[in-house]
Amino acid sequence: MSTFDLPGFDLAKFVRETLAEDLGEGLQGGGRDVTSDSVIPAEARFSGVMDSRNAIVVAGLPLAEAFFRALDPDCTIEVLAHDGDRVGAGTDLMRIAGRARALLTAERSALNIVQHLSGIATLTHAYVTAMRGPGGNPACTLLDTRKTIPGLRFLEKYATRMGGAQNHRMGLWDAAMIKDNHVAVAGNVGEAVRRARDAGVAKIICEVDRLDQIEPALAAGAHHLLLDNMEAGTLAEAVALVAGRVPTEASGGVNLDTIAAKAASGVDYISVGRLTQSAPAADIGLDFKPV
Structure with missing residues (x-):
């Protein structure tokens, strides 16, 4: 797994609380991904590719990896870019394979953080330029x-x-x-x-x-x-x-x-x-x- 260590930031806690929010833990009827649990067979497996649709500066890939591994510790992840890289449109950033339910449950949280942080990094680079x-x-x-x-x-x-x-x-x-x-x-x-x-x-x-x-x-x-x-x-x-x-x-x-x-x-x-x-x-x- 990629290392990600920021002083003052607890990655495990962030991942845990973000997923708990999305799953509605502690709320009536919460604590589960209703869509994936009802539509996707428990034994199903997925593979996928995360890619950039525009030219960007990458940030947040280690966090995305942490979200996927939190729900499927045995998933296979190949990180194809590094935070701080400037990449063109259509660049593959990460390949993931593992349990379909787990990966679908983690997908939105993983994408949200990479989209948000990469947006900040990309705008920052534009200002520096x-x-x-x-x-x-x-x-x-x-x-x-x-x-x-x-x-x-x-x-x-x-x-x-x-x-x-x-x-x-x-x-x-x-x-x-x-x-x-x-x-x-x-x-x-x-x-x-x-x-x-x-x-x-x-x-x-x-x-x-x-x-x-x-x-x-x-x-x-x-x-x-x-x-x-x-x-x-x-x-x-x-x-x-x-x-x-x-x-x-x-x-x-x-x-x-x-x-x-x-x-x-x-x-x-x-x-x-x-x-x-x-x-x-x-x-x-x-x-x-x-x-």
Whole structure:
């Protein structure tokens, strides 16, 4: 079986709970696949191929394998691609053979996760390509955000890495990110940063949406500036004012048409929420036949 180890993520628990949800375990009449149990003979066996219908960046194949093996430990699986691979339309990703009922019961969960994660990886790759295109900044790094589906953060952030991005904060615990609402309560940018600094926070990211907020944030001890909703020209001014004292990050108003110009401003990072918030699922199919 393929190995899949993400710190903080319990693969066995994820597979178990996802299948339990689909099977309706604990609900009246639940705990079984009514269709497969009634239509497919218990002794029937299937073989099938999972393939991409469009050009994609692959992510999630080890999870799909885990779903199938959870219900048929003796199934035969040949993984034909690897997470992070860029493949063309019609590429075979995985061959599976085993007990038909078990494979059909696991099919939707396996496909859902590969389609979702591959969609994120594919969109991420498109942003990386646009960012580094003509007029872009090859030194600029694409970041994801915390705009993830609850319960799927580790997997979705894994998928952005497969697409060529770097992870931003994993959660609320690993860095302070001071945003406009924090500033509104604290009174001003400098005071908000000072409070985080005095609390001993090791990494302080501060959002600024005006050029006149840069010096107060830096003077108070910010380690990283998030330049929010600035056009490319304003971003270039901000980068010049920061003058390399801390890393700079552009955020807001970023799409495939604007990312190259924002990268060309000289920022170190660009963060994009839609990588995880609204990436379309990849078109991946799985066709079985009796054996």
